[in-house]
Amino acid sequence: xxxxxxxxxxxxxxxxxxxxxxxxxxxxxxxxxxxxxxxxxxxxxxxxxxxxxxxxxxxxxxxxxxxxxxxxxxxxxxxxxxxxxxxxxxxxxxxxxxxxxxxxxxxxxxxxxxxxxxxxxxxxxxxxxxxxxxxxxxxxxxxxxxxxxxxxxxxxxxxxxxxxxxxxxxxxxxxxxxxxxxxxxxxxxxxxxxxxxxxxxxxxxxxxxxxxxxxxx
Numbered sequence: 001x002x003x004x005x006x007x008x009x010x011x012x013x014x015x016x017x018x019x020x021x022x023x024x025x026x027x028x029x030x031x032x033x034x035x036x037x038x039x040x041x042x043x044x045x046x047x048x049x050x051x052x053x054x055x056x057x058x059x060x061x062x063x064x065x066x067x068x069x070x071x072x073x074x075x076x077x078x079x080x081x082x083x084x085x086x087x088x089x090x091x092x093x094x095x096x097x098x099x100x101x102x103x104x105x106x107x108x109x110x111x112x113x114x115x116x117x118x119x120x121x122x123x124x125x126x127x128x129x130x131x132x133x134x135x136x137x138x139x140x141x142x143x144x145x146x147x148x149x150x151x152x153x154x155x156x157x158x159x160x161x162x163x164x165x166x167x168x169x170x171x172x173x174x175x176x177x178x179x180x181x182x183x184x185x186x187x188x189x190x191x192x193x194x195x196x197x198x199x200x201x202x203x204x205x206x207x208x209x210x211x212x213x214x215x216x217x
Contacts, residue, residue, distance in 0.1 A: 028063050031055050033093065036070035037086075044075035044166045045185040052159055059194040062112050064158035065100030066093055069116035071162075072169050076124065081179045088123050095119040105156055111149050113161045117169045118142040124177060137176040144168050152204070155197040160204055163187055 032055050039047045048071035057063040069092050077084035096119050100112025121127065121141050125134040145165045152160050170183035189206040192199040201207050 028055055028057050029066065029093075029097075032057070032063065032066050032070060033089075036074050036089065039071070039074040040078065042075045042079045043182045043185055044071040044170060045163055045183070045187065047071040047074050048162050048166055049185065049187055052162065053190070059191060059196060060156070060158045062097075062100040064162050065096050065112040065116035068113045068162045068165050069093060069096045069120050072117060072120045072166060073124075075170075075181055076120070076173075076177070076179065079179050079181065082124060082177065084124075092119045092123050095123070110146060111156070111158075111161050113158070113165045114142050114145045114149060117145050117165050120169070121176065141169060141172050141176060144172065152200075154200060154203070155195070157195060157200065157204065159189065159191055160200075160206060163206060 032051060035051045035055060036047075039050070041047060048067050051067045051071060052064075055063070055067070057067070070089070073084060073089055073092055076082050077089075096112070096116040099115040099119075101107075105111045118138055118141070121138040122135075125137060127134040127138045129135070145168045148164050148168045149161050152164050167183045170181040173179055173181045187206045188208050189204070190208065192201065192207060199207065
């Protein structure tokens with residue numbers, strides 16, 4: 001650990017090293033926040049890909065949930081139809097940080113990217129326990145995100161999950177947010193050789209060799 005505190009952990013490297021969630025993302029959070037704040041355009045997939053390529057984040061990790069939430073919120077803000085404040089951005093990221101922790105997918109069966117999308121819809125719609133339609137809408141979107149991500153496992157890939165979740169979030173933006181966000185972008189993954197558990201390669205929609213093969217057909 002970097003900070004020296006002791007806690008029960010679930011993930012460590014092959015040599016037994018462990019870093020708590022606070023230290024794990026401490027160096028990345030403010031950088032990701034800055035990239036979100038300065039992001040342009042209304043395509044969250046494009047924004048997310050730019051942040052993934054520019055921010056110092058690992059191949060796998062809970063930082064990707066911040067990317068997903070921030071990319072979607074930045075696109076909504078840039079769209080202009082919905083007023084998004086800086087306070088809402090911070091609120092969404094803080095909510096995401098509480099749920100998107102290391103090994104969340106293995107601990108709970110739910111990838112942290114899913115509640116990240118839920119945090120965006122929840123804040124924008126004002127969802128809360130006493131609410132009806134707002135809370136239901138948020139849960140419907142999150143359930144669709146989880147289903148889409150589940151179809152992309154084996155092994156898990158946080159970068160794939162960000163793209164997949166953002167596409168679903170955009171597909172439902174007109175129904176629940178009453179705005180249209182583009183849900184397509186020709187993403188070609190440049191991180192396949194970094195995957196510690198082995199890339200899914202042709203099974204992944206963003207695998208580079210698969211993209212090249214499609215272009216030559």
